[in-house]
Amino acid sequence: METLLEQIESGKLWQFPGGIHPPEQKTLSNQQPIARLPLPDKLILPLKQHIGANGSLLVQSGEHVLKGQALTAPGTNWSLPIHAPTSGIIEAIKPMPSAHPSALPELSIILRPDGEDRWTPLNPISDLNTLDNKQLIDIIHQAGIAGMGGAGFPTYVKADSPKPIEFLVVNGIECEPYITADDRLMREHAKEIVAGVEVLQGILKPQKVLFGIEDNKPEAIAAITAAAQHNQDILVRSVPTKYPSGGEKQLVKVLTSKEVPSTGIPADIGVLVQNVGTLFAIWQAIFEGKPLIERVVTVTGNTITQPSNVWALLGTEIKHLLDSQGFSPVEAQRVVMGGPMMGFTLPSVRIPVVKTTNCILAPDNQELAIPGDEKACIRCSACADACPQSLLPQQLQWFAKGKEYQKLEEYNLFDCIECGACSYVCPSEIPLVQYYRVAKADIREQKLEQVKAERAKERFEARKERLEREQEERQNKHKRRSAGAAPKAADKEKVQEALSRVKDKQSDKSAVQAAIARAKAKQGENGELEPDNSAIAEERAKRKAQARKYKEEKTDQSESTDKKDAVAAAIARAKAKKAAAQTAPESEPAAADDKKAAVAAAIARAKAKKEAAEDTPEPEVNAAPSDKKAAVAAAIARAKAKKAAKQAEEADESNQADASQSAQTDNTDEDPRKAAVAAAIARAKAKKAAKEAEEAGASVSEQAEAAPTESAEEDPRKAAVAAAIARAKAKKAAKEALEAGESMNEQDKEVNEPTAGSETDSSGTEQDAEGTSEQQRALSPEARKKAAVKAAIARAKAKKQAKEQEGNEPS
Known part of the structure; x- marks a missing residue:
């Protein structure tokens, strides 16, 4: 094999x-062979034309450079320098549109050629x-x-x-x-x-x-x-x-x-x-x-009169290449950097040529049709069949649209070479490569953020450890200092004690010397030695000063006590006036009976005098009784107050019964004089109940005042509380008696008035009222006058009794 x-x-x-x-x-x-182009008017040289970091600038604006001269120095992280494509002057260094679909600005050097095209000294190698x-x-x-x-x-x-x-x-x-x-x-x-x-x-x-x-x-x-x-x-x-x-x-x-x-x-x-x-x-x-300052670029398309390949200096604008080859633009003209499969449409023809530019395509509308609207995927699998990386373009597109970045990585998105074969064969005209490019950029940005976050976390943890270590070192340092400082503190205390003893001895010596000096002086004046009484005089002066200070403090206390008593009396009078104002019912008309106002005023004055008498401080008693006596006095006062209130209630009930009886009696049988007499009797009973209630309140106050003030050794709070409770109950009984008197007055008024209180029961109400009115009118005028005179006499007597009671009350 x-x-x-x-x-x-x-x-x-x-x-x-x-x-x-x-x-x-x-x-x-x-x-056609590769052609040479004339020098452009300016060259735009981006600092970054490769994968990696930018180089650091070596030139400044206004500087003259030669052809092939380095404009940047390479640094780390895959950095490359760029060189001047021709001789000229650095016009500016500023951000310019980049050779990218977004045309985002990148820092660039703008070189204005001088036309001389002079080279910097070169160093060729003849033998490797x-x-x-x-x-x-x-x-x-x-x-x-x-x-x-x-x-x-x-x-x-x-x-x-x-x-x-x-x-x-x-x-x-x-x-x-x-x-x-x-x-x-x-x-x-x-x-x-x-x-x-x-x-x-x-x-x-x-x-x-x-x-x-x-x-x-x-x-x-x-x-x-x-x-x-x-x-x-x-x-x-x-x-x-x-x-x-x-x-x-x-x-x-x-x-x-x-x-x-x-x-x-x-x-x-x-x-x-x-x-x-x-x-x-x-x-x-x-x-x-020679450094890399130029490259071969294909300039082609149906809108180019002379399509060919040219030597293009890096930084030459695309417009210069198109114009040199006879560019005839059409409507909605597009210019593509790169080929029709992997290239991208330029946003402007002012974009410069860079190291990776290999083609400028200027097609007409029939040559490279504008893609139509994206349609729904029909799942034909043509994209998967055309993919040279054996990927699943359809799945990747779905994940890219849903931004499921983890799924994209699981389906090997970064194995895509962006060749565009899938987009070329897609019948639905889905721009698949564009989805992949955006998704790749998002994933890279996300990973970059994660890296930054991890580095920040590492820095934070390192700082935290450093601070904890420094704090621990400071604590250990303080412990060492405190351990070594104990004996030093003891030594310092001993030194201070010694110094204080020396100072005491010196002060004693100075006092003795001063006494001797004074004695000598007196002896010199009188010829005889006189006794020194200065210490006794100083003591006497101190005692006098203390006595004066005590007297002043006592005077201030008495003044403040008088002021407090006056303020308390004023407050009591204000409270009495307020209580008198509240005794008059709100619904009572302005033209009320003079009797009621007189009674209310008398009761209010009595209460004011009583409270003023209570607020007046009494002289201290040397022998104060025990708390039991004060408690007994308070109990007696409460019992009397209850009795007075009960008598007032009974009087009220009897008056109401008499009034209702007189009202229900048939007016045809009795003379109106009887009604007047009954009203006078009711008013007298009410005044008597009010008087008894006031006497009960006065006795309670006397008993409360009779309880002497406790000495500084006994607690005065119990007696004060008992007296306050007794006064409150007496006030309540007086108020109830006053209300009983007012109710009697109202019943008297109802008896005298012909239209009120004539109803007896629910049957025959209208007939009774009519009969009563007719009987009233049947009386002679002399009888009506006599009844009125008797009622006035009764009211005058009641007023007189009220005044006598006011005069007999203790001031």
């Missing part, structure tokens, strides 16, 4: 699944044997070479592969319709491409170099075969035309039968793939010393 290498050497090829055969349209541009692999890789790196087949992967990273490479595969397929840049490059520069292959061959040391070219490019196959005939390790293979055989994984499958693992790269299986344009750039960097 033949080995894999023997099968490859024998020319055996393998097939990949899926694939389509779209119209090639390559004869439009591959018949003078340089080692590291130096060769560094030259490739500093030349800024990236994969020119469309991916833009840094070439120096591939050349410095840590894994052993068994096969070096050169991609000359160029399977997408319309594009012929690699075809013309292989035809015109086959020797240079083979020289670039030999540079990588010396670095990687592969067993064989497999050069794959589609069988629709016979001229290119012949040119490469002739250029590589001196190298037996380079095997040129003619691959059947089928899209997308130019895909990296598909080409490896066709030439080596090996399959690149999912989410893997060809280096994982010992294979390295390079594009013919990249190999030509390697030759220029090594043997001419």
